[in-house]
Amino acid sequence: AQTVTQSQPEMSVQEAETVTLSCTYDTSESNYYLFWYKQPPSRQMILVIRQEAYKQQNATENRFSVNFQKAAKSFSLKISDSQLGDTAMYFCAFILPGGQGNLIFGKGTKLSVKP
């Protein structure tokens, strides 16, 4: 069975600085997808970034980038130039390809961006 672990329940960062959120996962599969979702106080789940396991290049979306270490089963999220609007819960998630299974979430990291 696949599991996703986020070891940082809460983090804080000053506005304009950089912060990294950690995620590790466990699977015996070689092909899968990883995601970071953001849940602001509005409660909406927003897809931030995705990574395909067979791609070595780390995904990037504007100020958000990942450090994907397949051998270590690590998938961290880096937020550069943090903004107040980045304050939210961040969830790491895993899914097998092709509708084979469920989207499995970590327990989340609460990020606070301070002015």
Add this chain to the structure above:
Amino acid sequence: DTAVSQTPKYLVTQMGNDKSIKCEQNLGHDTMYWYKQDSKKFLKIMFSYNNKELIINETVPNRFSPKSPDKAHLNLHINSLELGDSAVYFCASSQFRSNEQYFGPGTRLTVT
């Protein structure tokens, strides 16, 4: 236009009542899901429907019954509500064999 919508956004009801939450998506997806987010923010899949057929049913009490009149709608009906059912329920959709799921705004259910 809202891609995945849920109604109501808030639902307060008493133990023992029966309630429904509606979900609609206008993305043309053929797979829809229900997730439960508990008080500790943990998200877990409850049901998945592909082309109106149940394809995943996690260990959810049979008081919960998903109903899909067509592939754009997946409603969640809950019988005999209990205090422990209080949570936020999210609907999501995707194209089958796609790996990205799009979430609705969530419904906060409070059982008193």
